Amino acid sequence: MESRSNYAFIDGNNLYLGVKNQGWRLDYSKFRIFLRDKYGVSKVFLFIGYVAGNETIYKNFQEQGYICIFKPTLEITDSKVKLNI
DSSP states (O other): OOOOOEEEEEEHHHHHHHHHHTTOOOOHHHHHHHHHHHHOEEEEEEEEEOOTTOHHHHHHHHHTTEEEEEEOEEEOSSSOEEEOO
């Protein structure tokens, strides 16, 4: 039997905004299972900006099987953060 070992590299912000713009909410746990079952993805690298205080969110991603790659962010205003991957 052939062993598949595919990797996915995801820009977390683009995924989030793309889904949100469609009026949907993504279940990241089910999405991870979908990638594994449909495409044989064994590792998912999720590129996201690191924002202090969001550690619980990052831990949840990791528990769901994502490998978080944290990128620095730039503070544009008091409430907006910009990430460039």
